Amino acid sequence: MSIRKDVIKQCLISKQREVDEAEIVNRPIDFEENGNYVIVGVRHAGKSYLLYQRVRQLQAEGKGWDEILFVDFEDERLAEFQAEDFNSLLEAHLELYGKKPVVFLDEVQNIPHWDKFVRRLADAKYRVYVTGSNAKMLSKEVATTLGGRFFICDAYPYSFKEYLVAQQVELREHWEYDTIQRSEVKRYLNEYFYYGGLPEILSFKNKRAMLSSLYQKIYLGDICARNNIKNDRVLNILIKKMAESVKQPLSYNRLRNVIVATGSPISVPTTIDYADYAADSWLILPMENEIGKLTEKETQKKYYFVDNGLLNLFLMNSETSLLENMVAVELCRRYGKKNVFFLNAEKEIDFVVPDEKLAIQVSYSIKDETTYNREVSPLVKYAKAHEDWKCLLITYDEEGTEEEIPVVPVWKWLT
CATH class of the missing domain: 3.40.50.300 (P-loop containing nucleotide triphosphate hydrolases)
Incomplete structure (x- = not known):
């Protein structure tokens, strides 16, 4: 009718x-x-x-x-x-x-x-x-x-700039030198860092419960409903492993082995299908190695989550993963998810955007000598080999210059 x-x-x-x-x-x-x-x-x-x-x-x-x-x-x-x-x-x-x-x-x-x-x-x-x-x-x-x-x-979910606008924060000129407003921005960054930028999250006090409900009933439900998955346990294990491995390339074989180890038999082709389903739903943002061989590009990807709040459901005390994920999503938002890569060759660089001639390394802190050597040295070498590129090191709250590489706190980079 x-x-x-x-x-x-x-x-x-x-x-x-x-x-x-x-x-x-x-x-x-x-x-x-x-x-x-x-x-x-x-x-x-x-x-x-x-x-x-x-x-x-x-x-x-x-x-x-x-x-x-x-x-x-x-x-x-x-x-x-x-x-x-x-x-x-x-x-x-x-x-x-x-x-x-x-x-x-x-x-x-x-x-x-x-x-x-x-x-x-x-x-x-x-x-x-x-x-x-x-x-x-x-x-x-x-x-x-x-x-x-x-x-x-x-x-995408709100960028941090949009999040501040939604929170009715108006940034004055040279706000970064204003102690009160800088503190306000950092306070909201901490909230955004752990709970993400889904617009609906702003109206909830128990943000984690709301995010958990969204994940279980909507994101996981969407994937299962569309792809006729009867048992979401295997899919959930796969997504959890992606969350634990946000900073590292992850092969389909490795994903399959993790699932099999939990007592759930699964083939590599089915593992690939499930990873694709998660990406199709926009829960996951896959990222390829910029100079990898074709087989490596297809089978050795990094997997980021479209929102820090969703990723944080799976993590315990992993600020480094949350920081890298937040930068990954912002780069995809700014330049398009098909234009952002990681580099895993002689030098390991967290993100490269070839069209923008931009290379970024992410480290929560570089005060530790081991961390400094791991994060700064490859970027310095890359900068010397690519003099016309802009190279940045993004931290949570440290700022300065290291061997001519700008070190930028994420709250400043995002605004």
Whole structure:
């Protein structure tokens, strides 16, 4: 049975009020004026609010709700929505306003044949913005299904800058020299360091319990539901091993051996599948060796977690892993996850971004001589061999210069 058009109109109007009243942290995403977008990313990263942000941008350019159609498919009034109802959306808006709108479809993944509808809209020269759950909508599948009609936009949890804005912290000029404000930034960094930047986390006092619930019910559940995994125990062991090994390359054979040692038989191909499922869900960000052989690139990856709060669920007293993970996610956010690598050859460098000629080493502290030699020496050698590259050493709270290499505390680098 089709959704009545008056119900659709009610949903459109009530959503307009919700968007207008929402408090938004503006995020640095540049939307092409004539582009169509599918926003993908980890669950609860704020994809819907990116649509709200785009609506506000269009309103600032002079468009009103008479030129914007926004549908939230999690509205219970649309629970019975089917593919044949899509055209009623356009008809309902046309009856209300008589204009061709920019179309926003939020959480559309559960509606059959949504992809065919948005392709038709794009072919008819509508501007279209779409979000959906990673349990049903993977970026690689979207790219295949929608062809060249849509840009894929990656949504990450808050950066530290965005986190400060969400906490209503306004950084004054030269704030790093202001004792009070510097202390405030460091206090929020400590919170961000351990509990991450998922927007929803800000409203919870028991942040760890909230993160644990998200992981068990949503992230793990998403992966199992999409890939028909009946027993999540093996998947959970694999993810835990990835968390314990954040700083080291991890082979599929090693992952398999760890799982087998717990009494769960598993093949290498199935291990590879499970690792891919975790990456597809955006829980994990795989990273390749920049100069490794093809087989090494595919089988000896590092695995970072998309949010420090999720990683911290698995760790005990591992500030070094949390620091490196935080830097990894920020680099992926700034430069794109396909453009960031680690270097494991004669010299071991934590991160290289070839397109930016940037090399970064991460160490919680370099006061210890052994740590200094392990972290600083390879970067110094790399800098001498790549004079046109920018090389940085990022620490938790130490600053200075070591053999012409800038040493930057992470709170300063992130802001």
